[in-house]
Amino acid sequence: xxxxxxxxxxxxxxxxxxxxxxxxxxxxxxxxxxxxxxxxxxxxxxxxxxxxxxxxxxxxxxxxxxxxxxxxxxxxxxxxxxxxxxxxxxxxxxxxxxxxxxxxxxxxxxxxxxxxxxxxxxxxxxxxxxxxxxxxxxxxxxxxxxxxxxxxxxxxxxxxxxxxxxxxxxxxxxxxx
Numbered sequence: 001x002x003x004x005x006x007x008x009x010x011x012x013x014x015x016x017x018x019x020x021x022x023x024x025x026x027x028x029x030x031x032x033x034x035x036x037x038x039x040x041x042x043x044x045x046x047x048x049x050x051x052x053x054x055x056x057x058x059x060x061x062x063x064x065x066x067x068x069x070x071x072x073x074x075x076x077x078x079x080x081x082x083x084x085x086x087x088x089x090x091x092x093x094x095x096x097x098x099x100x101x102x103x104x105x106x107x108x109x110x111x112x113x114x115x116x117x118x119x120x121x122x123x124x125x126x127x128x129x130x131x132x133x134x135x136x137x138x139x140x141x142x143x144x145x146x147x148x149x150x151x152x153x154x155x156x157x158x159x160x161x162x163x164x165x166x167x168x169x170x171x172x173x174x175x176x177x
Contacts, residue, residue, distance in 0.1 A: 040146040040158045041120060041127035042100050052091035054122050058084040060172055061117040063130070068154045069117075075128065075152065081116065082172075089171055096168045097144070100160035105141040110134035116172060125149045130157065133169060142168060 003011065044050040060082040061075075069075045084090060114133035119126055130145040142165035145157035162168065 042146045059119040105161040107136040110136040
C-alpha cells in the first residue's frame with residue numbers, strides 16, 4: 001500500500017519530531033541532569049566557603065570499571081574503600097588542594113596509576129571529586145575533577161591538577177588500608 005504525499009509528509013514530520021525529542025533527551029541526560037550551579041569544590045575551598053570544620057567526612061570510593069556514575073543510586077552502589085573523619089587529615093587534604101591549578105597538565109601518553117572518587121560530605125551538602133594519578137616518562141600529576149555542590153553529573157566538573165601531591169596520595173592510600 002503506497003502512502004499519499006500528505007501521509008508521507010506527516011510521517012516525515014513525525015519522524016523529525018521523534019528524532020528531535022530523542023536528541024533533546026540525550027542532551028538532557030549528558031549535559032543537564034545532575035548538575036547544579038555555584039562553585040565547584042576546589043573553588044569553594046579556595047574562597048574559604050568550605051573549611052575543614054564544615055567537612056564532616058570524606059568517603060574514598062572505588063570508581064566503576066569502564067564508565068562514570070551519573071545517578072545517586074549508581075554512586076551509592078559503589079564500594080567505599082575508607083571514610084576519613086579525622087579533622088587533621090581533612091585539613092591536610094584541603095590545604096593540599098589549595099595548590100590545585102585549573103586546566104589540564106600536558107603529558108605524553110600517560111598511564112593511569114591510581115583512581116578513586118571522593119565524596120566530600122559537608123554539614124548540609126556533598127561534593128563528588130574524581131581523582132586520578134597519571135604518569136609518563138618525564139612527570140607525574142594528580143588530576144582532580146571537582147563537581148559543584150550536590151551535583152552528580154561528571155560532565156559538569158572542573159578539571160584541576162596538582163604536581164606536588166604526595167601528601168594527598170599518602171593520606172588517601174593510608175586510609176584505604
